[in-house]
Amino acid sequence: MKIVGVAACTVGIAHTYIAQEKLENAGKKAGHDIQIETQGTIGIENALTQNQVDEADIVILASDVKIAGRERFEGKRIIQVTTEIAVKSPNKLIQKAAEVVSQQK
Secondary structure: OEEEEEEEOOOOOHHHHHHHHHHHHHHHHOOOEEEEEEEEOOEEEOOOOHHHHHHOOEEEEEEOOOOOOHHHHOOOOEEEEOHHHHHHOHHHHHHHHHHHHHHOO
8 A cells, every 4th residue: 555644743843753753664564655744844855746646545644734735635535633643653543544445445
């Protein structure tokens, strides 16, 4: 399964990057291809390409603020959670994403 997403917290520092790391580690551990873009105080890092978005089976938005470029994900299956959930329960979130994708195939 291919997963893309965005992590963005209100301050744009700690939770943004912790959520990215936790989600990417959980996704890879579960055998998925995962890329998480961060939108923090220093701008957008690890920016997703349109090709990555197009090929993704699901999008995870772990954000506490409005994210830039949300329109890129129009028409995609989206799971939106707070960064706190991504930090505290990344494995459950990845499992939920897999369930959503398998139900809609």
